Amino acid sequence: xxxxxxxxxxxxxxxxxxxxxxxxxxxxxLQDAVDRHRYEAGSAKLSHVLPALQRSLGLDPxxxxxxxxxxxxxxxxxxxx
Amino acid sequence: MTELRWQPVAYRRRGLLALLVLGxxxxxxxxxxxxxxxxxxxxxxxxxxxxxAILFTWIGxxxxxxxxxxxMLRRGGDPFSLSRQLSEEPGTQSFEGRLxxxxxxxxxxxxxxxxxxxxxxxxxxxxxWRNKVDVFVLSDSQDPEVWLEEQAAxxxxxxxxxxGNRLFYRRRRVNLNFKSGNIADFLRRWGARYxxxxxxxxxxxxxxxxxxxxxxxxxxxxQAGIIQTAPRLARAETRFARLQQFANRCYGRIHSAGLAAxxxxxxxxxxxxxxxxxxxxxxxxxxxxxxxxxxxxxxVLSHDYLESALMGRAGFEVWLEPAIAGSYEESPPTLKxxxxxxxxWCRGNLQHLVPLLTMAKLRxxxxxxxxxxxxxYLASPLWLAFLGLSGYLALAGTPGSQPLPxxxxxxxANGSLAGACLIGLTVITLLGPRILALVDQGLAGRETxxxxxxxMAANTVGETLVSLILAPIRMIAHSGHVAGALLNRSLRxxxxxxxxxxxxxxxxxHFAWPALVCAGVLAMIQWYSPNLTPWALPxxxxxxxxxxxxxxxxxxxxxxxxIVPEQVSxxxxxxxxSVAHRLGKRLPSLSWFEQAVLSPxxxxxxxxxxxxxxxxxxxxxxxxxxxxxxxxxxxxxxxxISLLCDHPEAMQSLHLKAWQAEPxxxxxxxxxxxxxxxxxxxxxxxxxRTQPEHSPWIGVAS
Numbered sequence: 001x002x003x004x005x006x007x008x009x010x011x012x013x014x015x016x017x018x019x020x021x022x023x024x025x026x027x028x029x030l031q032d033a034v035d036r037h038r039y040e041a042g043s044a045k046l047s048h049v050l051p052a053l054q055r056s057l058g059l060d061p062x063x064x065x066x067x068x069x070x071x072x073x074x075x076x077x078x079x080x081x
Numbered sequence: 082m083t084e085l086r087w088q089p090v091a092y093r094r095r096g097l098l099a100l101l102v103l104g105x106x107x108x109x110x111x112x113x114x115x116x117x118x119x120x121x122x123x124x125x126x127x128x129x130x131x132x133x134a135i136l137f138t139w140i141g142x143x144x145x146x147x148x149x150x151x152x153m154l155r156r157g158g159d160p161f162s163l164s165r166q167l168s169e170e171p172g173t174q175s176f177e178g179r180l181x182x183x184x185x186x187x188x189x190x191x192x193x194x195x196x197x198x199x200x201x202x203x204x205x206x207x208x209x210w211r212n213k214v215d216v217f218v219l220s221d222s223q224d225p226e227v228w229l230e231e232q233a234a235x236x237x238x239x240x241x242x243x244x245g246n247r248l249f250y251r252r253r254r255v256n257l258n259f260k261s262g263n264i265a266d267f268l269r270r271w272g273a274r275y276x277x278x279x280x281x282x283x284x285x286x287x288x289x290x291x292x293x294x295x296x297x298x299x300x301x302x303x304q305a306g307i308i309q310t311a312p313r314l315a316r317a318e319t320r321f322a323r324l325q326q327f328a329n330r331c332y333g334r335i336h337s338a339g340l341a342a343x344x345x346x347x348x349x350x351x352x353x354x355x356x357x358x359x360x361x362x363x364x365x366x367x368x369x370x371x372x373x374x375x376x377x378x379x380x381v382l383s384h385d386y387l388e389s390a391l392m393g394r395a396g397f398e399v400w401l402e403p404a405i406a407g408s409y410e411e412s413p414p415t416l417k418x419x420x421x422x423x424x425x426w427c428r429g430n431l432q433h434l435v436p437l438l439t440m441a442k443l444r445x446x447x448x449x450x451x452x453x454x455x456x457x458y459l460a461s462p463l464w465l466a467f468l469g470l471s472g473y474l475a476l477a478g479t480p481g482s483q484p485l486p487x488x489x490x491x492x493x494a495n496g497s498l499a500g501a502c503l504i505g506l507t508v509i510t511l512l513g514p515r516i517l518a519l520v521d522q523g524l525a526g527r528e529t530x531x532x533x534x535x536x537m538a539a540n541t542v543g544e545t546l547v548s549l550i551l552a553p554i555r556m557i558a559h560s561g562h563v564a565g566a567l568l569n570r571s572l573r574x575x576x577x578x579x580x581x582x583x584x585x586x587x588x589x590x591h592f593a594w595p596a597l598v599c600a601g602v603l604a605m606i607q608w609y610s611p612n613l614t615p616w617a618l619p620x621x622x623x624x625x626x627x628x629x630x631x632x633x634x635x636x637x638x639x640x641x642x643x644i645v646p647e648q649v650s651x652x653x654x655x656x657x658x659s660v661a662h663r664l665g666k667r668l669p670s671l672s673w674f675e676q677a678v679l680s681p682x683x684x685x686x687x688x689x690x691x692x693x694x695x696x697x698x699x700x701x702x703x704x705x706x707x708x709x710x711x712x713x714x715x716x717x718x719x720x721x722i723s724l725l726c727d728h729p730e731a732m733q734s735l736h737l738k739a740w741q742a743e744p745x746x747x748x749x750x751x752x753x754x755x756x757x758x759x760x761x762x763x764x765x766x767x768x769x770r771t772q773p774e775h776s777p778w779i780g781v782a783s
Contacts, residue, residue, distance in 0.1 A: 010741075013756050014681060016756075017668060017759065069215070070271075071270050072273035073273070074273040076268060076367035077363065077367050078368075
């Protein structure tokens with residue numbers, strides 16, 4: 001990837017944005033993904049790079065699968081009328 | 082467990098109260114009748130006396146309730162209150178199970194309301210409530226900029242929670258039946274999982290000790306359906322709010338003690354800062370939409386009094402426990418906000434006329450509570466009518482006679498004495514509770530909490546003067562509210578201003594019409610009967626200067642000189658709420674929607690949400706995504722943005738398109754702004770390493 005390329009600049013901005021709010025492990029994965037595309041996929045398009053970056057965020061081992069509160073399905077009694 | 086026999090005591094106390102109030106009213110009516118001159122006869126005079134009887138009963142009720150409270154507090158508290166009776170119960174067991182802490186919000190200031198919530202559950206965690214609390218933030222917000230911020234703040238709050246406690250955020254797409262519908266929606270889904278729920282308002286603060294006490298009382302008294310605390314006002318920053326806070330802290334004590342003593346187990350629910358036994362509440366307190374016409378059709382706006390009445394009808398007790406300390410709420414910061422809130426409450430309370438007349442088997446005390454709620458607002462037009470009628474009688478009477486004939490215009494020796502007595506009686510009724518409150522604070526040795534005896538007295542005089550000036554403004558405003566409600570003028574809930582922002586332009590806009598009408602009335606009085614003008618000035622001048630008064634009262638300045646107990650000795654939960662840091666990580670220079678689209682983190686949690694979509698919905702979403710990707714967020718309405726945000730696939734698509742946007746497009750400009758403000762690339766992250774990488778918070782989809 002060309003270092004002056006807009007795609008690369010965007011990828012770096014993406015990394016900076018992720019760093020702003022992501023945890024260290026996610027950022028580490030993200031950094032790896034950017035480096036990989038920088039050195040290996042020279043002609044990669046942003047449309048390919050971003051999903052790869054996102055996937056690397058999704059690979060975060062600390063990520064929990066959110067469990068919603070179990071529904072209990074109660075009834076409201078309308079005895080007021 | 083000791084059997085509490087509070088009903089006979091309650092009946093005796095209520096009988097005594099009725100006797101005192103009616104006795105005073107008869108005395109007032111007798112004095113008025115004797116002070117009216119012979120020229121004042123016929124239906125206007127009868128109507129005047131009738132109005133006077135209603136209004137005198139109304140203010141008499143306030144006076145005697147305060148006196149009851151004074152007596153109770155001087156006796157060291159009400160021996161028949163729930164907390165006093167059950168405090169002697171031996172062997173209190175600790176609470177097993179989970180407690181639901183519920184905060185319904187709708188376009189509230191996010192940082193302030195969720196900061197309050199954080200302070201409350203942090204208190205609980207500090208007190209050892211581990212693996213016992215489920216916090217629910219129930220949002221009815223429709224503006225995506227508000228609810229996206231709510232979500233982000235809740236995500237951070239949830240990540241911050243420890244000790245096995247959990248926080249859930251739920252937003253309803255359709256605000257069916259407003260706040261009561263929001264709570265009912267929560268109960269339908271998760272209510273059966275909890276024995277008790279503590280309901281908080283967006284400005285509520287409860288200490289852990291208060292919550293513990295509420296739970297303990299509920300455990301000890303299975304017949305109790307609702308236990309309501311008496312919230313103290315806190316965190317007042319403007320002059321107006323500080324005066325309200327002073328009044329609440331200085332005089333509120335005897336009023337709430339008196340109310341609790343009279344109501345006992347037939348008290349009312351005030352909508353928040355209370356604990357509710359969930360099962361009977363679900364079984365008996367559902368509120369159907371009203372089926373009448375105009376105002377009396379549609380969802381119930383003011384639900385709390387009705388819910389306590391229904392709880393009472395189902396055989397459960399509702400207690401007001403002012404002795405439980407550590408319950409706080411905030412006052413509206415300005416007069417304008419106070420009146421806006423009153424407008425909403427006015428509609429809700431007037432709606433109670435239907436259940437009052439049609440609901441069977443309600444307890445008499447709850448019917449009376451509904452009636453007093455209605456009278457709270459109906460009293461203003463009645464006062465206005467009384468003043469108008471008084472002026473009419475003065476005009477129609479003998480030349481030179483004065484308005485307010487019962488109070489001022491007198492023509493004979495007997496009339497003079499009766500009029501003077503009536504004036505004295507009225508002044509005592511109106512100012513008596515304040516004097517009693519001062520005496521009570523002094524006898525209880527609490528004057529130091531208000532900066533000393535002299536300072537407390539001086540502040541009372543100041544607060545009373547401001548109240549007297551505000552009284553005509555409230556009367557005119559409430560009369561307008563009642564008229565607007567009866568004409569069913571639409572009203573939209575836009576959340577409450579809790580911060581005090583607002584200027585002269587806003588105040589002028591709000592009070593322009595009342596001021597103009599008042600100026601017109603004053604001009605007419607001066608033209609027709611100049612001798613009446615001096616009597617009209619005390620009512621009209623406050624309304625004419627209302628905009629300036631509002632601006633002055635919404636300032637901070639001298640308000641902080643009015644000392645209140647929380648200023649003298651700080652309360653940890655209030656301090657914690659006041660210093661709460663900003664919740665929800667926000668990328669610089671982006672709106673919440675832009676952040677939701679551009680942030681890789683948002684993109685990440687979106688992956689965890691369900692929601693495949695097909696057919697015309699898919700086409701509609703695709704069209705929105707395409708339009709937003711090309712034209713930017715400004716091309717979509719709030720509801721369209723909310724729709725997009727509720728669909729992870731659509732947001733994912735928009736996320737990729739936005740990041741690939743041309744530099745000269747709206748998203749390209751947003752990225753340029755972001756790049757400019759994000760700072761240089763850093764190897765270290767801003768995130769605390771102690772914090773979980775991805776918090777297990779739940780954005781429960783509607």
